[in-house]
Amino acid sequence: MAENEIAPLYIGGEAIAQLCAFVENRYSGQCVIVVADSHTYIAAGEAVLQALRNAGISTQVITLPASGLRADESSLSRVLTRSPVESSVFIAVGSGTITDITRYVSYRLGVRFIAFPTAASVDGYASKGSPLVIDGIKRTYFAQPPEAIFADREVLAVAPPELTAAGFGDLLGKTTSIADWRLGTLVRDELFDEGIAMRVTAAVDRCLSVIDSIAQRDPKGLLTLFGSLTETGLCMIGFGDSQPASGSEHHVSHVWEMLTIKNQQSSQTALHGAQVGIATAFSARIYEKLRALNVTDVEKLFYNRLPLSRQNQEREIKMLFGDIGNIIVNEHKEYLELTDEQQLGIADRVIKCWPEIQKIATSVPRAESITRFLEAVGSPTDPYVLGMRPSDVDAGIRGGHYLRNRFTVAKLAHMMGILVDQ
Numbered sequence: 001m002a003e004n005e006i007a008p009l010y011i012g013g014e015a016i017a018q019l020c021a022f023v024e025n026r027y028s029g030q031c032v033i034v035v036a037d038s039h040t041y042i043a044a045g046e047a048v049l050q051a052l053r054n055a056g057i058s059t060q061v062i063t064l065p066a067s068g069l070r071a072d073e074s075s076l077s078r079v080l081t082r083s084p085v086e087s088s089v090f091i092a093v094g095s096g097t098i099t100d101i102t103r104y105v106s107y108r109l110g111v112r113f114i115a116f117p118t119a120a121s122v123d124g125y126a127s128k129g130s131p132l133v134i135d136g137i138k139r140t141y142f143a144q145p146p147e148a149i150f151a152d153r154e155v156l157a158v159a160p161p162e163l164t165a166a167g168f169g170d171l172l173g174k175t176t177s178i179a180d181w182r183l184g185t186l187v188r189d190e191l192f193d194e195g196i197a198m199r200v201t202a203a204v205d206r207c208l209s210v211i212d213s214i215a216q217r218d219p220k221g222l223l224t225l226f227g228s229l230t231e232t233g234l235c236m237i238g239f240g241d242s243q244p245a246s247g248s249e250h251h252v253s254h255v256w257e258m259l260t261i262k263n264q265q266s267s268q269t270a271l272h273g274a275q276v277g278i279a280t281a282f283s284a285r286i287y288e289k290l291r292a293l294n295v296t297d298v299e300k301l302f303y304n305r306l307p308l309s310r311q312n313q314e315r316e317i318k319m320l321f322g323d324i325g326n327i328i329v330n331e332h333k334e335y336l337e338l339t340d341e342q343q344l345g346i347a348d349r350v351i352k353c354w355p356e357i358q359k360i361a362t363s364v365p366r367a368e369s370i371t372r373f374l375e376a377v378g379s380p381t382d383p384y385v386l387g388m389r390p391s392d393v394d395a396g397i398r399g400g401h402y403l404r405n406r407f408t409v410a411k412l413a414h415m416m417g418i419l420v421d422q
């Protein structure tokens with residue numbers, strides 16, 4: 001079987017029994033490590049462990065404290081140091097954080113892992129990358145996809161409602177990530193795959209068509225949400241990078257998360273999907289601004305704004321990000337080092353492609369609709385309810401585009417001088 005293949009991808013009832021049968025068949029006589037946090041252990045970990053033991057499988061459990069849990073150096077070393085040398089396979093019983101920690105540690109130990117998700121909260125279960133916070137910076141580290149995924153209908157249905165709402169926010173983010181991907185391809189010749197883009201859009205549409213059922217935490221709606229999130233994760237694997245499911249909205253959320261950690265405002269960072277959902281409305285608002293511009297407006301905006309000075313941009317990065325600013329400057333060289341001619345070349349391309357850019361902008365729901373969708377499933381819509389300082393909220397909005405070397409709608413708006421309302 002190819003290393004990146006996830007089989008089985010089981011979503012339904014009796015998932016623990018399915019998991020046991022799989023492990024018995026493949027890892028009989030070997031030691032299986034179950035990783036959970038103190039909440040997910042109660043939600044499903046204990047039952048998984050018991051079922052494996054009843055089946056005569058040798059197990060060890062590693063439980064991390066749920067409070068303040070992050071995929072960072074401390075969690076990675078906790079799992080690593082408690083892992084027996086003879087481990088054969090890991091089972092991650094938890095939401096995104098536990099899965100990412102387990103994905104990375106198992107990969108570095110050279111063994112596979114199986115995901116047993118406890119909430120439809122993120123798209124990352126199927127991913128092969130682990131977003132980790134190392135030295136205060138969030139980056140996605142290469143790891144491996146799970147060997148198999150077993151998602152249990154009953155477990156998903158009793159997940160904390162805010163986790164499901166966050167999963168919906170993460171999924172809604174695909175409306176702007178797909179548009180950003182198309183934009184980057186059009187203007188900067190970034191790699192693209194139409195088939196994968198269509199699969200992501202179809203996954204979003206499937207969820208929006210059952211939004212009431214998701215809002216009511218009906219098992220059918222939750223399975224659709226989980227299946228759609230997983231599908232977008234598989235799309236990232238299929239493409240080999242995160243563009244299909246992560247654009248400007250994710251960059252904003254990454255800034256918010258990094259600054260919350262840096263400022264140590266709270267031990268618990270807001271949920272990834274909750275941040276992404278709010279940031280999606282922000283990106284959708286930029287697309288709305290683009291829709292209102294004709295090509296003459298665009299020419300004028302570029303004329304007034306370009307070329308951007310490297311010095312000013314570096315100053316802005318350091319002002320927005322404080323002591324992690326230097327790292328961001330270093331990693332954003334591709335854009336910071338654009339010559340005046342290269343910047344004007346991008347502007348020319350945008351002007352030439354304006355009708356197509358308008359078409360992309362029209363494919364994005366209005367910010368107001370994004371907010372309405374979020375409200376319908378009980379996801380937050382105001383960044384301040386996530387406990388952030390106004391300066392951090394602002395840093396995400398102004399500085400998200402500095403985080404990756406990708407041409408997103410936020411980068412375009414930055415180059416046009418319309419990123420924030422003047």
Ligand SMILES: [Zn+2]
Pocket residue numbers: 122123170250272276
């Ligand atoms: Zn995400």
